[in-house]
Amino acid sequence: MSTFSTEVNLKDNSLSILRTDRLLTLGSCFSDHIGGFLKEHKFETLINPLGIIYNPVVLSTILDHLSSDDWSPDEAAMVWHGGLWHSLQHHGQFSAPEKASLIVGLQQAYSVARDFLARTKFLIVTLGSAHAYQWLESGSIVANCHKIPMAKFQKILISAEQIDLRLQASLDRLISANRDIQVVLTVSPVRYIRDGLTENNRSKAQLITAIHSLVERNSFCHYFPAYEIVIDELRDYRFYNRDMVHPSDQAVEYVLNKFVNHHFTHDAKEQIRLIGQFNKSLNHRPLHPEGAEYEEFRKNLKTQIQNLQQKYPDLDFQKEFDSVKSR
Incomplete structure (x- = not known):
């Protein structure tokens, strides 16, 4: 099968980020x-x-x-x-x-x-x-010009x-x-x-x-x-x-x-996958929030939160609980 882009080769395999890091x-x-x-x-x-x-x-x-x-x-x-x-x-x-x-x-x-x-x-x-601005009064390189007139700065390439x-x-x-x-x-x-x-x-x-x-x-x-x-x-x-x-x-x-x-x-990627799926559901906005179907949807969201809390007891899902409760 043909590919239609030149893939960047990720050479460094020494990093291993855990879900608890x-x-x-x-x-x-x-x-x-x-x-x-x-x-x-x-x-x-x-x-x-x-x-x-x-x-x-x-x-x-x-x-x-x-x-x-x-x-x-x-x-x-x-x-x-x-x-x-x-x-x-x-x-x-x-x-x-x-x-x-x-x-x-x-x-x-x-x-x-x-x-x-x-x-x-x-x-x-x-x-x-690598471009930066020097404050002319001191010669120091600044983080932000804060909309001060540019005549007070000099642009440089580091x-x-x-x-x-x-x-x-x-x-x-x-x-x-x-x-x-x-x-x-x-x-x-x-x-x-x-x-x-x-x-x-x-x-x-x-x-x-x-x-x-x-x-x-x-x-x-x-x-x-x-x-x-x-x-x-x-x-x-x-x-x-x-x-x-x-x-x-x-x-x-x-x-x-x-x-x-x-x-x-693997565990870190699984956390991202599961919470990502839940976040998509949480961000869903119904067309008819007063209907029985949406009430069932809210119950399902609460169940998903409980399941996530059980799987990841070290994580805080209070904000998500409050969000579902306030709907």
């Missing part, structure tokens, strides 16, 4: 997709606790703070703009009308993430872009060598803090084309080169080719959203299924 995702918006999928299927997962981070230098700095207990507010990176205080080193979700509130929010996020990381088995890092050095130092600190951790490195399949496809490809090339260098040196690091799967295996614009830049839901699901099928144990 704890996972932390950091990086670009694609790490939100990965973490959201895992959380939806009841894996103990913390998703981008410091917000979405696209460039590897800032991500490296955040990882350093999480591997130790040395984070303190960087006053030089806190700016007032548009009626809010912002941290140039963090996502806008932490911005606040008062500087004290900004600092407290960041302190709490670091505390939660640091505690979680100390007991995490798998860290999944998604690098988005080289593969710089990325390699920064992330290697962070990984050294990480493995000293958590000897059991395994790190999955991947590149976001989202294309950043504000400056054109050529610049996007230059950026992705730096990321991929740096990651392969890290994986070759560190036995606890692994590469998952999410970028290649979308760009080469799903080589068709029907796998993109209307902006022709972001992968469609179907493409994201395809990538996640490949990740699960290749790196998860």
